[in-house]
Amino acid sequence: MAPKKVFAGARLRALRSQHRLTQAELAARLDISASYVNQLESNQRPLTASVMLALADGFDLDLTSLATDASDRLVVDLREALADPVFGDTAPNLQELKIVAGNAPDMARAVLQLYEAYRKGNERLAGMDAALARDPQSGVTTAYEEVRDFFHYADNYIDPLDRAAETLAGELGEFGPDRLRRLIDYCADMHQIRVVLSAPASGEKLVEFDRTSRDLWVNSHLEPTSQFFRIAAVLCGLEQATLLDQLLDQASFKAPEARAIARMGLANYFAGALHMPYGAFLRAANSYRFDIEELARVFGASLEQVAHRLSTMQRPRERGVPFFFARVDAAGTITKRHSATALQFARFGGACPLWNVHRAFEARGEIIRQLAQTPDGKSYLCLAWSGEKRLGGFRGVTRRYAYALGCEVSHAGRLVYADDLDLAKAAFDPIGVSCRICERRNCPQRSVPPLAAGISVPADRRSIVPYEIG
The missing domain is CATH 1.10.260 (434 Repressor (Amino-terminal Domain))
Known part of the structure; x- marks a missing residue:
């Protein structure tokens, strides 16, 4: 050989x-x-x-x-x-x-290493998907999802924090254009904090607190309502530190980052409650029949802040209309979600494409309405609008969002938005939560089959959706 x-x-x-x-x-x-x-x-x-x-x-x-x-x-x-x-x-x-x-x-070994990483990653994703399909509460959650669930299971209402904000709001006095100045003076008198409103070197920074010098810097490009909100959130961390720790200890978060995220969320909750204290806000909401533009005018708030606050009005024996609220970016990703209704939002992926919130980007400056029904048979009056958040001038940071606010039709009569709608005879648009869990068989906008159902692909006929469910 x-x-x-x-x-x-x-x-x-x-x-x-x-x-x-x-x-x-x-x-x-x-x-x-x-x-x-x-x-x-x-x-x-x-x-x-x-x-x-x-x-x-x-x-x-x-x-x-x-x-x-x-x-x-x-x-x-x-x-x-x-x-x-x-x-x-x-x-x-x-x-x-x-x-x-x-x-x-070496290139061959690199290809093998890349394939091994792909295979392991795929196995982890498949395991996570299977766990979520079996049990959505299986514990496969991120820190942000833990915090979302914390607020969700509290009906998005934190009673002791809400009442503390309402007490402080009473000390600040009547609503008016000088309320921001009164909050700044309160910070100086009670905490020796010097609030500095000035333009940032970087357009993305909103607020910064130096605990040593007691200087609280706030971006002067923010609207006054946002400046009030940012100052109030910092104030919460100082005045309500013990209460925040108690609430966070009771939550028993699993992810270490969840505690820090929840602390920030609770401070923001306090800021919203201080800006729109529960009793005064609920009386105004009922008086103006939940007209969000009128409420924004009365409290000097943005439509987003008003809608968010409406979704928190769940104080025992003083409940407001149970609303859901969501903020959606241009890619369809839900970046903020709260619901005091049976309607819940997709944990993964985008929202239902039939929901009117996606059309809000095309109707800038308008509040559009939709009567919608979910697969569980519940019907909703849905409102949607879009807006921009700008910081600075021509080259400043701009963020664009669409917003959704809605309630079950049984409460719609209390809203000014239902006055000209014949709810008994109106047609309701079929919407879902997410294609992955939606049960509807004949939706022309379906992107993927539902996880819990099998599919068949007919050989001799073709519909808009190329498979049949079940």
């Missing part, structure tokens, strides 16, 4: 690189031509016995290491990895794999 030819181009290149030699310098040390070295490194020619001996003598190498060919194992591993269906019909043939393993073994 003829001796096996030894191709060791990759090892020869690695050896030359280790000793920082050019091909010409290596050729001189081996007493061969530079073109011959190039052919050896590109595996166009095998190592001869004389070259192997010269390498062993000149670089103190073990001949066994040169004769051992590790590329065969690389080829086998590559063939196994590239057989995965994820590569489709693009998998290279055996000869191409041998060239890669022989000429670029």
Whole structure:
């Protein structure tokens, strides 16, 4: 049997690189031509016995290491990895794999490492998806989802914090354009805090509190209502620190980051309650029949702040209309969600495309209405509008959102928005929570099948959705 030819181009290149030699310098040390070295490194020619001996003598190498060919194992591993269906019909043939393993073994190993990472990541995602399909409360949650659930199961109402804010609101006095100034004066008198309103060096920073100097810097590009909110949130951390710790201890969050996120959420809750104290806000809401534009005018607040506050009005024996509230970005991602109704929002993915909140971006400056029904048979009056948040001038930061506010139709008669609607005869748009869990079989906007249902694909007919559910 003829001796096996030894191709060791990759090892020869690695050896030359280790000793920082050019091909010409290596050729001189081996007493061969530079073109011959190039052919050896590109595996166009095998190592001869004389070259192997010269390498062993000149670089103190073990001949066994040169004769051992590790590329065969690389080829086998590559063939196994590239057989995965994820590569489709693009998998290279055996000869191409041998060239890669022989000429670029580091690249081959990198491909294998990448495939291994992909496979493990896919397994983790599949396990998470399965756990969520079996039990949405299985514990596979992020810190943000833990905090969302904390507020959700409290009906988005934190009684002791809400009452503390209402007490402080009484000390600040009547509503009016000078209320921000009164809050700034209160911070100075009670906590020796100097509030500084000025433009930032970076347009994205909103607020910063220096506990040593007691300086509270607030972005002057913010609207006065947002300045009030930011100052109030900082004030909550100072005046209500003990109460915040008690609430957070009772929550028993699993994720370490959840406590910090919840503390920020509770401070923001206090700020909203201070801006629109419960009793006064509920009386005004009933008086103006929940007209959010009128409420924004009375309390000097934004529509978003008013809608958010409406979703928190769940004080025992003094409940307001149970609302849901959501904020959605241009990609359809729900970035803020609260619900005192049976309607809940998708934990993963975007919202139902049939929901009117997506049309709000096209109707800037308008509040659009929708009568909608969810798969559980509950009907809702849904309001939606869009708006911009700008910081600075022409090149300032701009964020665009759409907002949704709604309640069950049984409460719609209390809202000014239902006055000209015949709720008994009106047609209701079928909406869902998310395609992944929606049970509707004939929705033309369905993007993916529901997790809990099988599908069939008819061979001889085609509808808008290319499969049938069930």
